[in-house]
Amino acid sequence: MRKRLYDMMMLLIGAFLFALAVNLFVIPNDFGEGGVTGISIILFYLFKWSPALVSVIINGILLIIGYRLLDRKTTVYTIIAVAFNALFLHLTENWEITSSEPVINAIFAGLLAGGGIGLIVRVGGTTAGTTILAKLAHKFWDWNISYALLFFDLIVAGFSIFVIGIENLMFTIVILYIGTKAMEFIIEGLNPKKAVTIISTHHDRIAIRVTEIMDRGVTVLRGYGYYTGQTKDVLYIVISKQEVSMLKKIVRAEDKHAFVTIHDVRDVFGEGFIDISK
Numbered sequence: 001m002r003k004r005l006y007d008m009m010m011l012l013i014g015a016f017l018f019a020l021a022v023n024l025f026v027i028p029n030d031f032g033e034g035g036v037t038g039i040s041i042i043l044f045y046l047f048k049w050s051p052a053l054v055s056v057i058i059n060g061i062l063l064i065i066g067y068r069l070l071d072r073k074t075t076v077y078t079i080i081a082v083a084f085n086a087l088f089l090h091l092t093e094n095w096e097i098t099s100s101e102p103v104i105n106a107i108f109a110g111l112l113a114g115g116g117i118g119l120i121v122r123v124g125g126t127t128a129g130t131t132i133l134a135k136l137a138h139k140f141w142d143w144n145i146s147y148a149l150l151f152f153d154l155i156v157a158g159f160s161i162f163v164i165g166i167e168n169l170m171f172t173i174v175i176l177y178i179g180t181k182a183m184e185f186i187i188e189g190l191n192p193k194k195a196v197t198i199i200s201t202h203h204d205r206i207a208i209r210v211t212e213i214m215d216r217g218v219t220v221l222r223g224y225g226y227y228t229g230q231t232k233d234v235l236y237i238v239i240s241k242q243e244v245s246m247l248k249k250i251v252r253a254e255d256k257h258a259f260v261t262i263h264d265v266r267d268v269f270g271e272g273f274i275d276i277s278k
Helices: 002-029 035-047 051-069 072-091 102-122 130-141 145-159 161-189 203-214 241-254
Strands: 193-199 219-224 231-240 259-265
Touching (some): 002 072, 002 161, 035 130, 035 161, 102 130, 102 161, 130 145, 145 161, 193 203, 203 231, 241 259
Antiparallel strands (some): 219 231
């Protein structure tokens, strides 16, 4: 129950941030956007149609077409996110902020839009439109969600050049890129992991101390030096970013001549981390 309430809160906050990006920074500066929101903004510029109403109609059609391709939780959360987004787009349509600097406006538009979508995607939802396409690309082809969304959004944004002009299209591309980085941070960057490989003649002592002090599992891989032909035991450990300093101290204390490599890890599934079935 607590998890469900947390998810609902993230959907609400995410939809609110996205609506602020559109109504405070995108529309007042004649910028474009990607996906269904981009289409609704173009129609607003041309015919003054409500972005909230247009987004609900188009997203509703897309959900009817694509709901069978998404799992039940994603479908339900997407419906909620779309409803919240339309509501906040309507409630904030007359809000304004005093800023005539287009670069600053583009930056904040990207931060708010990307942060909002990131919160929604992080708990398992989408904002429909191209976010559904990005989610499906991740599910079936293992594409990075953030960059898949950027790819699809750029296609939509490209058509807006005939309405907003080349300069505002360039600002729109900046918005989409900043939004992608912000979303990537929200989805993947709040809990970064590091994969560490250690080659040492004192690997046993290092493994024991890591297990006792850090309470982390250690995998021993068998290998050999290609040049020397000598067999070597290689330690493989996955830890959080905050634990890197402690691991370095352990290795330094046991073997100052150890060979250590540290790699960024995007997804970690299994015991002690995220259940792979989720």
